[in-house]
Amino acid sequence: MRERIMKAFMEELQDKGIKFTMDDLARRLGISKRTLYEHFSSKAEVLDTIIEQTLQEGDAKTNEIIEDKSLSLMDKMKAVMTVLPNHFELYDIRILEQMKRVYPEQWVKIDEALKDDWDTLRVLIEQGMEEGTIRRQNAAFIMKVILDAVNSTLDQRFFAQQNISLPEALEAIADVIMYGLVPRDNESTEK
Secondary structure (H helix, E strand, O other), X not given: OHHHHHHHHHHHHHHHHHHOOHHHHHHHHOOOHHHHHHHOOOHHXXXXXXXXXXXXXXXXXXXXXXXXXXOOHHHHHHHXXXXXXXXXXXXXXXXXXXXXXXXXXXXXXXXXHHHHOOHHHHHHHHHHXXXXXXXXOOHHHHHHHHXXXXXXXXXXXXXHHOOOOHHHHHHHHHHHHHHOOOOOOXXXXXX
């Protein structure tokens, strides 16, 4: 039931933004508010649970990538850049702006993750520089470029208008950052 509630919460979030009520959530689920409160004491608790689950999923996916011996360093870098948790809908600028005003504690958790949760990628980049797999550059600068590019996906409306899904956007960003704009030998210039 908790998973159903979280899924419905995300649907309400997408439809109405952060200002929906627990009544709206109960109505969407076809349950009483009392039943809803048996599982979560408030919207903030549901949101906290979703955020924690999302951050844990992202960390778990990242750890899987790092531990995968079949991946090259470049494959690991690209995979880490494109990790997408199940509730990626939270990472929409419209929702984050509302969350910042209405649920500042929860917003801080996501904001910190967006800024600070990239140590694994930094280590991979530094390893690539040491090994000569990638060009030597200022690692802090490279990280800023990557974070700014990845965080551009927070404007999900732009990508929706361009008919680009969030996974496709992250994949394209990683490709451009890692390989530039010049086609590789096996790629066509026509699309």
